[in-house]
Amino acid sequence: MKLFVALTATLFLAGCSSAQSASDEPVTMADIKSLIGTPTAQSIESCKVLPVGKKACGGPEGYVVYSSETVTDERALLDAIHRYNEKAKEEAKTGYSTCEHIPEPEPQLKGGVCWIP
Numbered sequence: 001m002k003l004f005v006a007l008t009a010t011l012f013l014a015g016c017s018s019a020q021s022a023s024d025e026p027v028t029m030a031d032i033k034s035l036i037g038t039p040t041a042q043s044i045e046s047c048k049v050l051p052v053g054k055k056a057c058g059g060p061e062g063y064v065v066y067s068s069e070t071v072t073d074e075r076a077l078l079d080a081i082h083r084y085n086e087k088a089k090e091e092a093k094t095g096y097s098t099c100e101h102i103p104e105p106e107p108q109l110k111g112g113v114c115w116i117p
Contacts (some may be wrong), residue, residue, distance in 0.1 A: 032064060035077045039067035039114035047107035047114035050081055054088040057099035061088065064106050065116045089111040 032052065041047055053061025053114045064081075071077055105116040 013105065026087055027080045029084070029097060032077070032080050035071065035073070035080055036064060036066040037070055039065055039113050040048060040112050041067040041069045042111055042112070044109045044114075049104060049107050049116060050078075051104065052081055052084060052088075054085060054092040055097035055099065056092045056095045057097050059101055060085075062102065063105055063116055065114045067114045072085055 029052070039047065046067050047065060048068055049063050049065050051062075051096030052064050055061055066077065068074065108115050108117065
């Protein structure tokens with residue numbers, strides 16, 4: 001009986017820790033690009049630009065472009081970028097940057113694919 005209780009408690013706690021760690025895992029740029037996929041679109045209105053990262057002096061490190069036509073879960077993408085930006089903001093507090101202002105680029109549509117210059 002004690003073995004059963006111990007095993008049940010272990011399985012319960014293992015399930016809790018893996019659920020927590022999945023949401024706490026840091027988001028990488030590769031994760032974001034995977035959510036975006038190939039940003040194909042039929043019209044420029046579907047091409048969207050979002051800031052990513054944080055510089056120590058303020059402002060984003062860069063931008064990503066995605067297509068609202070091909071992103072299947074826009075909420076998941078926005079959440080991933082938010083988590084990425086929050087981590088970058090914490091890292092920027094102790095880092096250095098060029099303090100160069102990077103203006104938000106206008107999305108382009110070429111050959112049915114959204115891109116930014």
